[in-house]
Amino acid sequence: MISEKLKSTQKQLTSNASLVAVSKTKPKEAILEAYAAGQRIFGENKTQELAQKAAILPQDIEWHMIGHLQTKKVKHIAPFVSLIHGVDSWKLLQEIDKRAEQNKRVIDCLLQIHIAQESNKFGLNEEEAEALLLPSKNLENIRIIGLMGMATFTDDKNQIRREFAGLKKTFDHLQTTHSQLQTLSMGMSGDYQIAIEEGSTMVRIGSAIFGDR
Numbered sequence: 001m002i003s004e005k006l007k008s009t010q011k012q013l014t015s016n017a018s019l020v021a022v023s024k025t026k027p028k029e030a031i032l033e034a035y036a037a038g039q040r041i042f043g044e045n046k047t048q049e050l051a052q053k054a055a056i057l058p059q060d061i062e063w064h065m066i067g068h069l070q071t072k073k074v075k076h077i078a079p080f081v082s083l084i085h086g087v088d089s090w091k092l093l094q095e096i097d098k099r100a101e102q103n104k105r106v107i108d109c110l111l112q113i114h115i116a117q118e119s120n121k122f123g124l125n126e127e128e129a130e131a132l133l134l135p136s137k138n139l140e141n142i143r144i145i146g147l148m149g150m151a152t153f154t155d156d157k158n159q160i161r162r163e164f165a166g167l168k169k170t171f172d173h174l175q176t177t178h179s180q181l182q183t184l185s186m187g188m189s190g191d192y193q194i195a196i197e198e199g200s201t202m203v204r205i206g207s208a209i210f211g212d213r
């Protein structure tokens with residue numbers, strides 16, 4: 001069941017967008033089923049759940065932290081996390097850098113850009129992102145490799161498309177002066193086809209693979 005859904009999702013990623021299988025709230029059996037079907041990148045949004053799963057599941061899984069991350073919780077995932085999607089402050093970047101150094105690692109991060117109409121979603125605007133990118137070059141144990149965004153939760157496909165197109169524009173613009181930006185994380189179960197059409201290089205898909213939560 002999971003492996004079939006995984007395969008049909010992968011087929012639709014006609015471009016070379018990479019797939020983060022969002023396994024939050026799902027048991028290890030579900031993750032192992034996707035793993036057996038070849039999936040290696042999994043995303044979680046709670047540090048404790050992420051750390052618990054990473055400890056018992058195969059070591060070659062790449063774990064992504066996709067949700068909002070609190071500074072005080074960085075230490076729980078710093079030893080192993082491979083990409084943090086939702087970075088939105090200098091304070092958080094500094095903490096990730098510090099914990100990465102303690103673990104003798106360099107941790108890849110994406111800056112979260114606010115593109116939705118809803119004000120409850122986190123994220124930066126382009127100027128704020130630029131203001132983090134410049135000094136981040138002095139932090140030796142983090143690497144900002146791209147941007148992430150979430151569109152408004154709506155049935156209005158034109159609005160979703162506009163929001164993703166806006167994020168792509170911000171990405172292209174920042175990339176002209178920050179060539180290390182290579183990853184554009186946008187698109188979830190309900191909107192990933194639109195996201196890919198608008199230039200996504202990484203989609204985060206949960207319910208379309210694992211079923212409803």
Ligand SMILES: *Cc1c(COP(=O)(O)O)cnc(C)c1O
Binds near residue numbers: 150187190206207208
């Ligand atoms: C839960 C979550 C997803 C996946 O959502 P689905 O609708 O289940 O695909 C993607 N991104 C983030 C940040 C999430 O929290």
